[in-house]
Structure formats: structure tokens, C-alpha cells
Amino acid sequence: MTAVSSPAPARQRTPVRRRAQKRVGTLGRNIGIGVALFFALSPLYWMVTTSLKTDLEATRQDPSLWPEELTASNYHELINGNLPFGSFALNSIITALAAAVIGMVLSALGGYALSRGTFRLREPISYLVLIAQMLPLVVLLGPLYLLLLNAKLVNTLPGLVVGYISFAVPFGMWLMKGFFDAVPREVEEAARVDGYPRWQILFRVVLPLTIPGLLTTGTFVFIESWNNLIYPLTLINTMDKQTLPGGLILSFTGQFKTDWAGMMAASCVTTIPLLVAFFAIQRSMVRGLTAGAVAGE
Numbered sequence: 001m002t003a004v005s006s007p008a009p010a011r012q013r014t015p016v017r018r019r020a021q022k023r024v025g026t027l028g029r030n031i032g033i034g035v036a037l038f039f040a041l042s043p044l045y046w047m048v049t050t051s052l053k054t055d056l057e058a059t060r061q062d063p064s065l066w067p068e069e070l071t072a073s074n075y076h077e078l079i080n081g082n083l084p085f086g087s088f089a090l091n092s093i094i095t096a097l098a099a100a101v102i103g104m105v106l107s108a109l110g111g112y113a114l115s116r117g118t119f120r121l122r123e124p125i126s127y128l129v130l131i132a133q134m135l136p137l138v139v140l141l142g143p144l145y146l147l148l149l150n151a152k153l154v155n156t157l158p159g160l161v162v163g164y165i166s167f168a169v170p171f172g173m174w175l176m177k178g179f180f181d182a183v184p185r186e187v188e189e190a191a192r193v194d195g196y197p198r199w200q201i202l203f204r205v206v207l208p209l210t211i212p213g214l215l216t217t218g219t220f221v222f223i224e225s226w227n228n229l230i231y232p233l234t235l236i237n238t239m240d241k242q243t244l245p246g247g248l249i250l251s252f253t254g255q256f257k258t259d260w261a262g263m264m265a266a267s268c269v270t271t272i273p274l275l276v277a278f279f280a281i282q283r284s285m286v287r288g289l290t291a292g293a294v295a296g297e
Helices: 008-051 073-080 085-116 122-134 137-150 157-182 185-193 198-227 230-235 244-252 260-280 282-296
Strands: none
Touching: 008 260, 073 260, 085 122, 085 157, 085 198, 085 244, 085 260, 122 157, 137 157, 137 230, 157 198, 157 230, 185 198, 198 260, 230 244, 244 260
């Protein structure tokens, strides 16, 4: 008798090979995520540990990964020292919140006009708005300074809010346009049949359907305004009206020495509330960006 070989082992090896390939792919993804997290969290770790070091340890040539002597003197000096940190924080909160609220309103109105408008120059205006968003801040800084100077808004918080809005609104308009495009026109037509005017249709019918977009736009404007450095350094001349980014640079950076430990303590106090606010509304932001991306396709 002659033995006939069966191809069953070959068929059994196929699922094993697939499981091995799946494990290799999962391992590769985990390694990639780990590397990305390392590069993303390393600056935050270094900022926190440096804020807990003494001034001598923070500036030595062989830096330590963990403070040899933990100290909270940098935070104590930040709160109880001569630095007007509270004034910087209050100015940042006022200007960032004002820019976020005004930016949401203007973005909603402009995005609705670009989405539902029937005027002849709608497409060219849409691309001009997009081109304005592509320009760097430095290009807009000179003309903006001259406009604010003629309007006597230089070295004022309202002038700083105008500067923030000038750069944030183009992005917000395009973002809101995607959300308005996703709203069926039949909803507005039904409201128009019921006798609602155009402005009531926008504020009572359309905007409630685009709340994720409004939250996303407002969050981006707030973060951009909170972290902006070049506008406060250019448009604000006195320390009592300076915001956190510009105030910290001017306070901790000297001609011959930089107080790195104090600057890192101030950066932690400045950054951590912003991170908490971001993670608190991250679901709305992700849902808003996803909806906007689908609407724009």
C-alpha cells in the first residue's frame, strides 16, 4: 500500500500564519503608538520636573531626569512674588473668551453665507477667505498694527481681541460651512413655509443642529488666542495689559540669565488648565471635526 499525503496540514497552517501576522501588526502599532506618546509627553514631563528643581539644578550642564531635591519654591514665588501673574492670567482669560465668543458668532454668520448664499461672488470670496487663512501671522501683523493704531486700539485688550479674531475667523468660517452644508435644505424650507424670517431660521433652526461645530470652532479660537505670543508682544506695550505668553517671556528672560525653573512652573500653571478644558470637551471636538469632514466631502 502506498500512503497518500493529505493537504490538511497546509490548510491548518494558514490560520496560524494569519494569527502570527495579526500579532506582528498589533505589536507594530503598539510600538508606533508608544514612540508617538514618548515624543508627545516628554516635553510635558521635562516641564513638570524642571518646575520642581532648584534654580541651580535647573541650569547645570548635566541635567537630571528627576529632581535631586524636590521643591515647591518656584510655585510659591510665582503666586506670592512680585510677578503680576494674576494680571497676566486675567488678561488671557478675558481676551481668549471674548475672541472665542465673537469668533463663533462671526464664523457662524460667514459660514452660513458661504453655504446658503446665492450671490455671484460667493465662490471667489470663499477662496479668498481660504487664502487669508494660509497667510502667516507675520504677514498680517504690519497692516493690522497700522489699522489698530489709526483706531487707537494699540495697547488695549479690545485691540488684542481684534487681532485674534482676524486670524481665527477664516478657519472658523470654512469649518462652519461644512456643518451648514450637512443640514438638509428641506428643514429651512419647512421653517420658511411656517413664516419664519431668514435670521430666525438661522438662530432657531439651523444653529441648534450645528452645536458640535460651534463648540469645535470656539475651542480652536480659544486655544489659538490663549497660546498666541506674537500679537501680545507687538500690540501690547505695558506689563499690566500683557497676557500669559508674552508676560512670561518678558518676566523670566533676561539679558544675562533665564529663570528656567520659574518659567517652567509658570508654564505648568498656564498649560494644565488648558489641558483639562481640552480633555473635558474632546468628544465634542472629535465629533465636530468628523462631522465637518464628512460634510465637506
